[in-house]
Amino acid sequence: MKVDYITQSEKLEEVLEKLKDKPYVFLDTEVAVKDFEKIDYFKDKIRLIQLGTYDDIFVLDAYKIEKDKLEKFLKEVLENKGVIGHNLKFDLKFLATNFGVYPKVVFDTYIASKILSKGDNSQKHSLSALTTRLTNQEIDKSYQTSPWWIENLTKEQIDYAAKDIDALRNIYKEQVLQINQEEAPLKSSGETYKVFGVKNPVVALEMAFLPYLVKMELSGIPINQEKLNTLIKESKSKFQNLYIDFKRKYGVDPMSPQQVVNFLTKRGIKLPKTEKGSFSSQDIYLKDYEDREEVRLLLQIRYEKKNLDKLEELKIYIKDGRVYGEFKQIGASTGRMSSYKPNLQNIPRSLKHIFQAPAGYKFIIADYSQIELRIAAEYTKDENMIKAFKEGKDLHKLTASIITGKNYDDITKEERNLAKAINFGLIYGISPKSLVEYAKNNYGVSITLQEAKIFHENFFRYYSAFKEWHEKTKEYLEKRKFIEQQTLLGRKLIAYKFTDAVNYPIQGSGSDLLKMAVVLFNRSLDDLDAKVVNLIHDEILVEVAEKDLEKTKEVLSQAMERAGRYLLKEVPVAFEINVSQTWNKD
Template sequence: MFVKAVAGIGQCWYNGRRGSGKGEAMEFTVVRSPEEGVPYLNRLKNAGLLAVDTETTGLDAHQDQLRLVQIGAAGMPVLLIDCVPFLEDSRGRAFLKEVLEGDSGKIFHNAKFDLQFLRGEGILPENIRDTMLSAELLRPCGGPRKVNLAAVASHYLGVSLDKTEQTGDWSGALSDSQLAYAASDSRILLQLWDCLAGRLRENGLERIADIEFACAPALARAEYDGISLDLGQWEHLCTDIQNQYEMALQALYAYSGEPSYQLTLWGGEEALDVNFDSNAYVLKLLKKNGIQVSSTSRYSLAPYHNHPLVKALTEYRKYAKLLSGFLHPLPAQIHPVTGRLHPKYGQIGAYSGRMCCWGPNIQQIPRETRFRSCFRAPEGRTLVLADYSQIELRVAAQISGDVRMKSAYTKGEDLHRLTASLVSDTSPEKVTAAQRQAAKAVNFGLIFGMGAAGLQQYAAQSYGVDMTMEEAVKFRDAFFRAYAGISWWHHDLKAGHFMEGRTMTGRKFLFTPRSGVSELANTPVQGTAADILKRALGLLYHEIREKDWKLVGIVHDEILLEVPAEDGANAARCLKAVMERAGADILPSVPCVADAKTAHSWAAK
C-alpha cells in the first residue's frame, strides 16, 4: 500500500483486487476541527449509508482514548477525524452526534467495540449494520471461519488488507501510513457491506441479521456499564467455600488415607501420594471401594451418586471449581476506574446463536443465594431482574405444533404440573412438589429426545430426583402419549436426515451425518430462544438509550438492569413489556411470559 498526502488530503491504492489488474484509488482527508468538517456535513447527513470505524489508544473504553473516527460515504473522501483536537471543542462532539445519530445506516465491523468508545464521548449511534456479525451468520453458507476484517475482505472481495498498523502506537502524532490504514478500513466497509447484504438476502438471513444488528448496541452498553460486586461479602463467601473444600478433602481422606507431603521450591507443600485431580488415581480409588466404572465423569458416577465416596468426590470437585473458577479470580477483575466487573459477551458464541461470556463469565455464576446476593445495587439504586418462563419449552411447543402443549400455554397452565398429572395419572390439584420436580426433568429431558437411561441420569444430576429404570421407561412412554406432537416431531427429525436447520427467525446452522435427534431438536429450540432474547435486548436499548438505566447482566433467558431506586417499578414494567413483545414477534401462537421484579441483589430471582 502506498500513500501520498498533500495538505491533509491523501490517496492510497488497493492492490490485489480479484479480477483487476489496476489499483483502486481512494481519497481521504484529515479533519482536525469542526470548521473543517462543516463542508461535508450535509452530504454525510443525507447519505443512505456511512462506513464507520475508530482507532483507539487501547482496548479499554474506560481507560483508553478515542484517537480517530473514520467516516466513509459513497462519492466522497473518507473523513479521518482527529479526536484529540476535534473533541476538545464542544462543537466537535455536536458534529459527530449530528452525523452518527442521524437516520443513515452505519456500517461497522465489530460495532460492539466502537460503540463503547463512542458512548464514552456521549455519542450513541443507532441503525447499525455489522459486517463481522454478517460474516458469522454466513458461515454455514460458505463463509470464512475467521471473521476479522482482513479475513472477511479477502474471502468476499479478494482484497488483501495490510493490518500492520493495527497494533501500532496511536497515542502520538499519526504517520501517513497510519492515516492510510485507517482510511482503508473505512472505505472497504462500503464495498463489503454491498456484497454481504446481497448474501444475507440470498440466504434468507435478513430477519436474523436485523435482530443481531439491533442487539449490538445493547451488548456494547452491557459491557460498558458493568455490574457491581460487594467485595466484602464475596471475601466472606470465599472463606466459607474454602472451609467446605477442606471438609470435602477430609471426607475423601477417609478412603485414601492422609497424604504425605514434601516442601516445594516456593516454600509450600504438595501431596506426594494422593491426587484427587488425577483421573487415574480417582479411578483406582473408586474401584478399590467397589465402584466399577470406566470413567470418573459426572455421567458415569451418576448411578452411584448416593455412595459416600462419590458424594465426597462430587463435593470436592464442586468447591475446587468454585474456588479456582470464580471466587479467587473475580476480585482481580474489578475495574480500577469504575470499581465494577465488566463481563464481555460473544454475541454469536455458539452456532445455535446463543451468546457466551467471559472476563468474568457471569452466566455461570451459581444460582445459590450466597453467590448471587454478592451482586448488589449501589446505594440509591435498585436491580430489576427479569427472566422468561420456560422459554425453551414454549419454543418447542411452537416448532413441534403439539396441540396439548400449546393449549396449556395459551390457557396459562403450569406445564410441569400438567406433565406430572399426565405421567402419574394424578389430577393436577393433587400433584405433589416431588412429582412436579420429577416432571421438570421429564419435560426438559424428553423434549430433546433423551432416552430412558439418559432421563434417569439427567433427573439425578440436574434435579436431585431418583427414579428407577422402570420409572424412567414409564415416564417416557407416558410423556410421548400425552404430547403426540412432540413424538411426531422427533419421528420426522429421525427420518429426515437433515443436514441443515433454521431457527424461527431464519438463522441457519449445519448438521453432520452423526447428528442425533437430540442435536436436531435442541439446536433450533435453543437458537430461537436466543433470538428472542436478542430481539428483547434490541427493543430494550431504545428504552434505556439516554436514561440512567444500566444494563448489567444477560444470562441466556434473563436480563438484569440497575436503575435509580425511584425508577424501579417503571423499569420492571418496561423490561417485562419488551421481553414479552419480543416473544410475540417470533412465536406466533405460543405466548411468552416474562417475570420482572425489583430487588437489592441478584439473589432475589
C-alpha cells in the first residue's frame, strides 16, 4: 500500500494533478477530539485528511500545511468531485466548520450498509464490521482515539489513517455491485448515478439528502434562552412543591416506581402486569382513575418532571442562542430519522413557543396532511379511499360516517377523533382489542370491545383493498415466516411480524417523501436566506429572512408538491404551510 504523507503546501499541486481526471475520491479524516463523548464540531480540529483513488493514498497533515492553501485545495477537489466515505456526516461537518468546504455529491458506505440490511437490526455497520463482512479482512481501530494533537505523528498513526482508505476502496466496490443487483420500481438518474453508477433510487435519495442534513445540524435551531431559563425556574419550583405535597400527604416517593405501585394497589387501583410479571403504573394505565386526587396529583408531578427534563436537556446543547442537535439519518428500520443530543423530534406542543426566530426572520412550518393515509391509499389502490382524497373529503369524517352510519355532515368532533384512531390503527392491522387500548391511550377515546369489533368490521368492509392486502400478508407470513416489503420508491424491508409488514412500506414511503422534499427544496434555494432547521416525520421547519419569506414559501410549496407527485400517482398530495415567529403556529 503506497502512502504519500503530505506536510508541505507545495506538494498540493502534485496531488491535484494526480486527482484531476478522477470522478471521485475516497475520504477519511482524523480529528483531535478532546472528548469523544462530547464532540465539538465548532472547536475540535481536523488533524489529518486522507484522500485516495484506486492508485494512490494521500495523507494531508492539516497542522503542517498552510491553512489558506489547504482550504483552496480541498474546495477544488471535494466540491467538484464525488466523495466516498464511511459515516460521512462526521467528516463533512468538520470539513464545513474547519475549512468552509461543502461536498455536494457523496456516497456513504455506512448509509449504503443500512439500506442493504433491509431493516435487519442485528447487522453491524461500522467500518471494521463492513470490512470483515464484505472483504473477509480485518482492520485495527485502536488508533482512532490516539493523541492526534501531538506535533509529530508516529508512523503507526499515519499508516492507520491510510488503511481506512484502503478498506473503503474494497467496501465501496462490493456495495455498488450489491446495490445494482437490487430491482426497484424506479431508477435514479441524478448526480449519484452519473458519478458512482448507482441505479437504486433509495440510495440516490439518501446520498443526496446527506449534505443537507449536515447543513441542518450545523445551522441549529434558534431558541429564546431567557424564556427557557424562566421556564426551567418555574417548572423546577412547581415540580418540587408538588413532590413535597405528595410525599407529605401520602408518605410515598412519587418518583419511586415500586413505592407508587404498592401505594396504588393498596388503594384498590387495578394495574396490569408486565411480561416479567411486575405491576406497571405507566400514565396510560392511570387515565381511567384521573378522578381520584392521588392519581391526578401523581400524573401532574410526572408531567412537570417530563417538561423540566426536556428543558434542562435543551439547555445543555445551546450555543450562541441556538440548539445544536444530532440526527440519525436512518434511525429506524423504515428509514425514518431519529434525533438525539438533544431529541428535537419530541418537543411537547406546550414548549414549542420557546423556539423563536431571531429579529428579521420567521419560521415556516410546513406539514404534509394525512400523508400516511394518502400513502396507504396509493399503496393498496383502495378505490374508496382514493376517491375520497380526490374529492377533497376529510377522511376522518368519512370514516366516522361509515362506522357510525351517520351522515357525513352530521359527524361531531368527538366522532371524528374516534375515526382518527380507527384510521391510523386499522391501516396498520391492529386487532379490535388493541384498538380499544390505542384509542384510549392516543386519542383519549373510550370504546368497548364490542364497539371496536363493529368498527373493525365496518372499516374493512368499506376499505376492502386493505382487508385483501392484510389477508394476503398474513397468509404469506404463515407460509414463509418472513416477507420482503418495499416502499413506493423501492426501499426494501424484511418483516417477521404482521404489524411490521403492513407498517414498514407506509411509514418508509413517508420517510422517502420527506427527504425528497428537503432535497428538492435545498436545490432550488439559490441565494435565498433560508434554511431547514428541523424535521419531524411529516413536518419541515424552515428559518427564513423576512425579505425572502414569500419566495421561500413558494419554493418550499413546489418542492413538497413535486416530491408528492413523484411518489403518489393516484392520490393528490396536500400540505399546510404556516408562518410564525415561534415554532407554535400563529
